[in-house]
Structure formats: structure tokens, C-alpha cells
Amino acid sequence: MKILCLFKTEPDLDILPEKEWQPDENLRIETVFLPSIWNCFDESALAMALQLRKESKDISLSALTVAPPAGETAMRTLYALGFDNCVRLDPGGTDLRFSPEWVAELICRYCEKAEGFDVLLLGQQSAEGNNSLTPALCAEKLHVPCISRVTELHCEDEQTLSVSYACNQGLTRRRISAPVVLSVGNAQISCLPVPTLKAKMTLGKKPVERLAYGDLGLTEDSAGEYTGLGLMDLEPVSLKRATRRITGATPEEIAEKLYTEYIRKALEEGQ
């Protein structure tokens, strides 16, 4: 079974101070100096793929990211963890934040170039764009089913997976045959293992396959044709409240203040 994991690393937005959330004239937020972290849903997807590999040796694992050269650091980790092939598609100067259609087109063109995959495994959304569209768009372009909010995956045989996923009716488990797009949601398996130093020194040095738009028969100029939404404005969300600091000499004193000034009233109203 050929599995392609799509992933991205993204800036750790939660450490950006509130005053820095000011867009520039191009409606961009300066995040280049922030440390990069795995997108949490993509990390779950990658960890699931490695878990599947443990269950069946007949699985080949590829990983694709659309990212500038810095994205290759993550790929060295993936090689060290056992991925067979890592591909970085250079986005040039394209703004990918709100372009899930373009990203989906790139993914599907790569799939075609690589002569198809049985399973596309990716996280449900990115932090910056929060578009939640890429998995569904890939499925529609490839004319294959899409299962969303996947929480667990197991290999049944060469072409069949057992997939657990959340839906409105509850947690569901079903067997599904490839080809399929699986969009990973809140999964209990959420962290990639840490590769050993030996693996890093050996496997981690495998070359990353590098592609440009031209390799997929596309040009940077055509990116805009794919999107249906135009970004008009970007404003910081204000979460500020009139905060009051509660202090006291002892935990008892603090608890007493919290209880009498806030909690008792709420409990009375809840009676």
C-alpha cells in the first residue's frame, strides 16, 4: 500500500505577543522569527502512518510538503523515523495561507507524477489559514472517498484499512478500501517519536526530492486562478477583559476571596 502523508510545519503562533498581531500592508503577519512546529493534525497523521508501517511491512511511506527550504529540517526527522521518500515542493513567492485550492492542485499533480497513491493522509486544517478544505478538495479532484476527523487507523490487508473517525452520530469505525483520502482530526496518537541519534546520522541524511511548480506543469502566476475567496481585511481579535488580580497571604485567603466574590453567587444562580 502506497501512503502519501501531506504535512506542513508552521510558526508557533501562541508565543507571538498580542501587540505583534498587526498585519502589514499586504495583510500578512510577521512570523518568520517564530520557531516552527508541526501542524498538530499533520503530526498525528504522520504518527499514524508510522504506526501502520509497524503493522504491515508492505507499506511504503512518502511525505510531501509545500514549503520553503527550511521545511527540509522536518524531512530529515521523517527520514530518520522510517519514511521512504520525502518531497518538498517549493512555493516560490506564492501566498499559501488562504489558497487550499492551489495546494490541493499541487498535491494531486504530484500524485499523478508519482503514479498514484493508495492513501492520502493529512491533517484537517492549518493554523494560519484555518481553511479546512484541502483534504476534501484532494478527494474531489482524485474522485476518491474522503473520511474526515480520523482518530485511529489500522491495516487490515493490502488494500483495506480499519478507520475510526468522529461524526455527528458518534465515534464510528469502518473498513475502507483504497484509494481514499483520510483527514486526521483529534487523535489520541498525536506525537511523533523522537528518532535515535544513529537514525538521524544515517537515514536522516537521505536527499530530499525537490520540485518546483514547473515540474508539475504549473506556473506561479496561475495560483490566483484557483481561489474563490479574496482576502479583504485582517483584524486582531481582542480577548481582553477588565482583569482583577486576586491576592492573599495564604491559599486559604485567596480561596475565600474567590468563593465569596465569584463562586458563591454562581452556585446560587445555578441552584
Add this chain to the structure above:
Amino acid sequence: MRKFLILNGYGAGASASVSRATAFFKSSWPGEVPERCLLLCPDEATASGLAGRIPWSRVTAIVKKIYDPEPILGLLARDTASDGLYIFGDDPDSAGLAARLYGRCGGSACIGVCAAEEKNEKLFLRKRVYSHHMEARFLAEKLPCFAALAKGLPTDGETENGPSTPEMIVLEDEDTEKEIIFQEDGDGDSLETAKLLVAGGNGAGGPEGLACLQELAACMGAGFGVSKPAAMGGWAPLSSMIGISGTLAAPELCIAAGVSGAAAFFAGIEKSGAIIAINTDPEAPIMGHADAVVQGDYKEILPELIRLIRQDRSLL
């Protein structure tokens, strides 16, 4: 621009979700009536009950015992209007359906819409981006537009009209559904409606650290939830996760202890009447976003709080 509502009637939260969607439509387009409301339901009784919550008459129910987007997509894609705005509910299945329909029909799509306005025949949609740190305003440059609502929008306060009989389209279960092995209900809905909420996070250091928070919740009759890292770490069930990928709660009082208050989590409690934050880190984001903050170790303060609540028996 013709407007359609497509609402998901599956799951325990369906009624509230329908109410939020109708409230959104009424506040965005006062006095307008949707071209048609489509209800996706597991059975005819549910369809009839939910249709009674919809204040417009043109309602069609698509009835199918087990939710499966594939045949529903086929049906919807066949009749999509090229000038249509399709508004989907705020549940994740609806978001998935909107995304797939967009992929099939083209146009534009926006998932997590919190506001919409039409100006000079142009459609503008707002949604939270950058992990809920920013709000973006988009112009829908192409139609049809498929917009799925954000979680946590206000409900329609009006009383329901009582059961009504919508036009029904019944889809038969297909063979593929035999592959479904089991289903079980989630229990995250109770957090959504909890009047009191106690929330813990990474500061707990592990499941043991959550014990006194759970005790406080039990003692107050409050809901208990955790941040994403705590849920992902397996310290508490995934159904207790609060935030953009979990439950968006709106309690009258929320006590958040050992939670940094990252924007993705805070989105799950920002509609609280009052927020008390207890954290050892004075620089944690939540310390600027709560009504009352205590810089300290919640493991020292909460046992005292539990003692006080128990002591005041007249309230229990």
C-alpha cells in the same frame, strides 16, 4: 443571489445547531426567506421535529438512517444553483459536506463563517484565522458559495413552531454501510450547555494533576474540560476537549487552572460570563483575558475552595 440552508439533523446537538443557523440567517438577512432549507436527518420523526424549529415553510428533508456524505453529495451537486449561497450548519459533518460540494461544483467556500453581509450585490464573509488570533474578511469572488458556520454563534431565541411535515426524500442504506462496525455516542454536548465549567491543561502535569480539578467540578456540579494538549496526552477523554477543535462552551462561570490560555483553547471559553484563571506564570495569555486572576499553584488553592464549598452546605 439565492440563499439555501443545508442543516444536519444527525447527533444530539442537531436541534441547537439548527437554531443557531436560523438565527444566523435572520440576523444576516433580516426579512429575507431562504430559497429552500434542506434538512439531513436519520429518520422522519427527527426531520419533522427539526422542521418545527425552522421558521420558514420551504423545507425538504433528506432521510437516511446512517449519515454518509457520498449519496447526499450526489443529490446536492445535481441541483446546485450557479448563483447560490449555500449556508451549512456549524457541526463538523456539515463543514465536510460544504468542502466536498465546493470541490465538486466549484465557486467558492468558507468554513467557520462567523458573519456575512451583502453589499452592492457582493458577498463578504468573516471568519477567525491564525489559530483564532485574527479575524479575516473575505470577498466571495465566485458563486456558488458554500459557507459552513463557525461554532458558538448565538441561538434563535424564538420558541419552536411544533412538529411540521417537510417534503421527504428517503435514501436507502447501501451495501457499503454494512462495513460500519460500531458506533457510540460522544458526550461533549454536556460541556456546551454547562452553566459552570472547570477547565485544566498542561499545568496539571499529568492525569493525577487533574484530580483536584475534577473534584472541584463534581463539588460545584460543573462540567469538566481540558485543553488540547491534556486531551491529546490521554489525561482526559477527547470528548472533554475545549477549544476550536473541541467544545465551545459558554458557561456563566469558568474556572481555568493550569491552562496557559492559547487562543485555540480560549476560543472554547471566551463566551463565559466570568472567567477565573489560576496560573503560576504571570505572563500566560489567560492572565490578561480573565476577569479574576490568581498567580499561584492551583493545587494549593483548589482544595481550600472545595472545603469552602462543602462547608457552605446550604448551597449544595
